[in-house]
Amino acid sequence: MPDTEFAISADAGAERHDRWREALADAFGPFEVHHGKPAQFAGHVRYARRASLQFNDLHYQGQRLERTAGNVSRLDQEFYTFGLPLSGPLAVVQQGREFQVEPGCVYLMNQSLPYQATALGAAGYRSLSVSFPRSALSQRDSRIGAFHKLRIDDGSPRGAMLASYMDHLFKGMDGWSDGEVAELGERLIDLIALFMVQDGQAQASASDSSVTLAHRQRALAYMRQHLADPDLSPQRVADGCGLSVAYLHRILRAGGTSAEAFIFEERLERCRELLLNPLHRHRSIAELAYQAGFSHPSHFSRLFKRRFGMTPRDWRARS
Incomplete structure (x- = not known):
């Protein structure tokens, strides 16, 4: 090894x-x-x-x-x-x-x-x-x-x-x-x-059954698979998973997140990885933001700096 x-x-x-x-x-x-x-x-x-x-x-x-x-x-x-x-x-x-x-x-x-x-x-x-x-x-x-x-x-x-x-x-x-x-x-x-x-989440409530957990994990997986879609929304996630929007919000809230927060967090993580990848050095920051599903590069830059403490440009300069 x-x-x-x-x-x-x-x-x-x-x-x-x-x-x-x-x-x-x-x-x-x-x-x-x-x-x-x-x-x-x-x-x-x-x-x-x-x-x-x-x-x-x-x-x-x-x-x-x-x-x-x-x-x-x-x-x-x-x-x-x-x-x-x-x-x-x-x-x-x-x-x-x-x-x-x-x-x-x-x-x-x-x-x-x-x-x-x-x-x-x-x-x-x-x-x-x-x-x-x-x-x-x-x-x-x-x-x-x-x-x-x-x-x-x-x-x-x-x-x-x-x-x-x-x-x-x-x-x-x-x-x-x-x-x-x-x-x-x-x-x-x-x-x-x-x-x-x-097991550490206060032993989860009785309503957080194995069925609820399975639906939540399926919704999270769906959002990860479709991050590049700029129109990804709670309604689209619910439709893709065969759930109602109200039920989607409920099971995500029970898991300590929301559809919007999860999507933004995963998109930011994906952008952070892309910015350090030498295979994407020739591509602009805006192009990478679009690839991760952000519609407005300026909005992406503000979110990125708030999340990671530096601008996307400064982050890329580290590689």
């Missing part, structure tokens, strides 16, 4: 510290690295990209990692990490919330928001994790929080199944074909959505 590995120890010089930060940035996007006690500073990261997934083995101590708002603006896309801690704890602060992850749990975290993570304990923090685009989860359920945690040491069959799946997935990594990794990764994300995202 092709992979990348980098390690650093307490006696490393400044140049090695810079390379450690670069290794983390290549694996997870840009970070600021704040040193603790020099004698405790150490780190090791190994990661491999397969299909649309990235498999990580990260171990560090004597340092605090920080993703600032500036770091976030340089990420190529929003992504989540599903992790299985092997040592810890790790203290995390994100969006004003403080929480810890440690052995005995699995967690799901949005890596595309500012946060700070401090490795605690004599052994530091180590986890096995899988990173994947936000869209891989949102197509299953749009109600994704920034952080979810599930115990695996309290007899919960959900946590135990997720932990066991992760363990077997990593142990067999060298033997899986790319096609098998892609399929197994899809099943892992299915389980994460089922056991963590959906």
Whole structure:
């Protein structure tokens, strides 16, 4: 399995510290690295990209990692990490919330928001994790929080199944074909959505039945498939899915979104990807906006800057 590995120890010089930060940035996007006690500073990261997934083995101590708002603006896309801690704890602060992850749990975290993570304990923090685009989860359920945690040491069959799946997935990594990794990764994300995202939405109301969930997922999939249609509207989505407009609004609202908000968000994400794709460098920003379904380039530019903190032109200049 092709992979990348980098390690650093307490006696490393400044140049090695810079390379450690670069290794983390290549694996997870840009970070600021704040040193603790020099004698405790150490780190090791190994990661491999397969299909649309990235498999990580990260171990560090004597340092605090920080993703600032500036770091976030340089990420190529929003992504989540599903992790299985092997040592810890790790203290995390994100969006004003403080929480810890440690052995005995699995967690799901949005890596595309500012946060700070401090490795605690004599052994530091180590986890096995899988990173994947936000869209891989949102197509299953749009109600994704920034952080979810599930115990695996309290007899919960959900946590135990997720932990066991992760363990077997990593142990067999060298033997899986790319096609098998892609399929197994899809099943892992299915389980994460089922056991963590959906189960974490206050156990969903009784009206949010399996039929309702199926209709909502079908509506979300329809909108993704027809983003390029500038006339895509709730009425068109409802007609395409065989639903009434009122029912469409109700099931999307129960999932924490609306047709209009979902369409705009997905179009902006698609434009962000197109702007960084070298195959589209010869095309104008307006042309890419039209391709994603926006009718007015100026409106698109305002939405893009509000969403990502920079203009489409500045975003493209990063590639």
